[in-house]
Amino acid sequence: MKISRRAFFKYIKKELPTVTFEEIVTIERAYEFAKTAHAGQTRANGDPYFQGHCVPVAMHVIDLGMDSTLICAALLHDTIEDTSVTVEDIQTEFGDDVASLVEGVSKLGKLKYRGNERHVESLRKFFVSIARDVRVVILKLADRWHNLETLQYLPEEKQKRIALESIMIHAPLASRLGMGKLVTTINDLAFPYAYPEEYTKTKKLMVARLKKAEGTIKKIYRGMLVTVNASIGYTPQIDKRVKGTYSLYKKLERKHWNEDEIFDIVALRVITHTVADCYSALGAVHNHWRPVPGRIKDYIAVPKPNGYQSLHTAIFSGDGPI
């Protein structure tokens, strides 16, 4: 899929409403510069390289909450590696910051996972040491995200290598940066290519369980809105999150494929205004539904190493595990 110039700039203004006129002018310059540099190049699916890859990567950078400097770097991210543009050219046109980001991501591109599991940790360390600027890693993750989205066009051998590399290197890096949603995105895009049989088996199990639990989830969702509201005095935001396929697979492996030990295929995420309301909400939930013993986790008092904070619990639905 290629993105038109108009759609791209519309996306920036919509998702980044604080962007200034000066920033837009610079992004436009980076757009034209990179488009010219990649002229004539195509992707495996026949799309023009720039509109079919560099622009979607720049959009993913926006999805990850980054600013106009990183948008420019994303548009330019493959110019040093794949065109006659040099780091000095980028320095002259767009300054040191953008140039060092593009240079960093080009160096990372040379590292490849060759199937040696013992090599993974050192590869990860290498990654971090080269990317002293965390934005380089984020740019690389946006690049990988889009490459995974277009994996179907590559030869099978390459699909498998990229998918395994993403699960072993890129997803753990995203996790270390506290980008939980991106971890799930990367793993779930890569899973079918990395381990096709295990993927099919896991997906089948998940679909069956979701179908069975649909009514129960709706019932608890409605009950939770009312119960928590009564406790905190306003209607909280409640999101339904479905466990990622890869994450479910890992858990099934740990539980030796004993389905009855999986309780968290679906979870409800209750978002309150204050920390005190969060504890009140948990109390109200436990007062209304019986909690499963030993499943309460207070990540507010004890945050995860990546800074994640919330309260976790499991409750008996009365309809068996979801």
Ligand code: MN
């Ligand atoms: Mn790229």
